[in-house]
Amino acid sequence: MDELTRRELLRRAALLAGAPIALRSLSGCQTFIDPAGEFSVPAPTNGVITIDPRHYPALTKQGGAIFLRPEPATAGSTAISPILLVQQSGTYFAVGGICPHSSCELTYVPSDKQVECPCHGSRFASDGTLMQGPAATGVPSYKVTVDSAGHVLITLSDNVLQIVGGKITFPISQFPSLETVGGFQRASASDGTLLLLTRGNQATVSAMDAHCTHAACTDNWGVVDQQLVCACHGSAFKLDGHYLSGPAPAGLRSYSTTFDGTTVVITLA
């Protein structure tokens, strides 16, 4: 989901309002859930993580799941959110591995055919849709394909921007959503860094790391009333990433960006 409509953000805010009650009613009654085996995998190349499923015995079983932690592309670069990869009826699906409620690691429960959170019982469908709270939002889902050699390819982003000499350069026309003031676009850099791009005014394009500074949600962003809103728990930021309100402790990490009216240059330092 690249952008959230105002209606959807308001719906999520309404769900958030009920979360503490749901949490109280569920605490202490969750059942034990087996965690998925956890593995480190190389950073994505051009937005794609590739694994050989033959190296992961859990994936040979119906309903088998593994929890993948992609390595950062370079020392010191932002960590990429973990992914839960599941084999179901001979095909695969992949969703974000972190629960948007309180950041527990998700796992798959074959008997329920759902992604579930062992902490307070949130449940998600195989496409990341929220099935049961207390989480207020779903989790991201990723396209998964299998190549002719049997490798599993997980595509984190189709909007991959190449880094050359530490910089990203692209024409503003590449993203029509940024041609209007208040516009918003998600993208990823070729080293896997997830980006939020915004058009703050006629002369300014901003680029920020997509990890919310509250609990690192990356996929529930939208623009409402000229504010960048993380719908996981309702933090709001200016379009240049400065903190405005909500549980986030600070503004978003922003990258130095220039815009001459035609071309955007982002320096990833």
Ligand code: FES
């Ligand atoms: S962390 Fe509370 S339901 Fe997942």
Ligand code: FES
């Ligand atoms: S992760 Fe909690 S408000 Fe964004």
